[in-house]
Amino acid sequence: MSLKGTAAALARLAELGGPRCCKQAVYSAIEAGVDYLRKELGIILPASLPPQCKFTEAVPDCKGASCAYYRAK
Template sequence: MEYTSRALQGLAGIGGPRCCKRDAYVSIETAIDYIAQRYQVQLEKDSIRCSFYPQNGQCLKERCPYYPLQ
């Protein structure tokens, strides 16, 4: 439940309409942080840049942390 709560907080912090890719990216990055803190296992975080924004008419663009043109 703790990880789920953190992931949902991350999603809520960005706000905006639903975006499956953004939700997945936030969840994965939250999992990496959670695993490091809880289990002392360090996983590498790549710099994620979304390539799906042209296909999403509701993309947050500059308000999305994964938008590549910022």
């Protein structure tokens, strides 16, 4: 079961273009984990989706508006 959860998190990250930003990797893994727990175990976790990144200016490789978690100012 843990491998399936890990696979779901990695698949979500791959959909976003790979691990370019650690914030993006964490946000996508949390989203995938919440979704996996709901689908596989019926566990509903409170989640405010989609998260919005506050670290755009701190990450030199930020994809900006191309990132699923980009927050325009």
